[in-house]
Amino acid sequence: MTIERFQIQVSDEILNDLQYRINHIRWPDQLENADWERGTELNYLKSLVSYWRDHYDWRAQEAKLNRFSQFRCKIDGIDVHFVHERGKGPDPLPLILTHGWPDSSLRYQKIIPLLTDPASHGGNPEDSFDVIVPSLPGFGFSSRPKHPRVNNFRVAEMWAKLMTEKLGYSKFAAAGGDMGSGVTRYLAANHPERLYGIHLTDIGIIRDLIASSDQGTLSEEEWQYKNKASAWMAQEGGYMSIQSTRPQTLAYGLSDSPVGLAGWITEKFRSWSDCNGDLAQKFSEDELLTHIMVYWVTNTIGSTAHMYYDNAHSLPPIGYIEVPTGLALFPADILLPPKEWAMRNLNVTRWTSMPRGGHFTALEEPELFADDIRAFFRPFRTKSW
Structure with missing residues (x-):
């Protein structure tokens, strides 16, 4: 039952090793007039790495992250890292937020103060939440699983234990995106009595629609989704194919090369965000590099890829979700679901x-x-206004 306080403290040895590696890069060639259609563009990555080498300050970013109240506890043999910020309203609603890949618990760092202290950001204090943001097993500052089958289903069971047995909440709210959407839906399917409701920003790739061969059983919107998803998988799904089949092979290169890691992650931030091809419209260099650094300093790119394998090979069916569900769909997200x-x-x-x-x-x-x-x-709170 022990919950221990946690602070991020990366050793100088790790940072010095990183500095050596980004001072001794062997760059690949790039075809003339090539842009991003073949992958991360060379000149962009050289510029980002130059900033990383000469200007980026991990210690400053580390201090910002350590302003949040962080903890670790052991659940099912895995040390789970999580942020736990208490709400500043009269009756905060407990809310667990689950991230995905290739981000981390940093996905939610901007909204933690908006949700815990709405009054300080132009909102109603009665809308406050106790916010819990765990790092998925094998991600960030959670420990790396030693055994297979750590998938969305198993993580949902771990989160149920975190919220009830460890933190003492008898009922709570949950939200997530990417892998976090899957984890949140399994929470709702398996523990409906524990949840007020769930909030999702996506519902993942709907593989039963992609696999359907009978157009007569699908609506026009569903058929359009099937065609769009099939094309997306063919053009954009290479990362998923390798992480779902040969994560160990990928891990050698990305664990050894910070530039390889940066190229792998940065391309997804560009492709999947609403940035119109210009990352600077949505993310600062510091933001991108801090996400990359969380993977680098914890050496977790391999373990995060293994979760793709386990999700592809060991997930049980999920069934109908009876828990009230909110969907917030952002237009530039991957494969918006048919209503x-x-x-x-x-x-x-x-x-x-x-x-x-x-x-x-x-x-x-x-x-x-x-x-x-x-x-x-708001409707699930004990008070109404």
């Missing part, structure tokens, strides 16, 4: 089409995201 499918498979009580934003929702549009979270969960 008919969502209504058949989830108890959707709120559907929000956002005016802007992409896959990294809470990073890109924190105010929009926080406002929708507050609005969706």
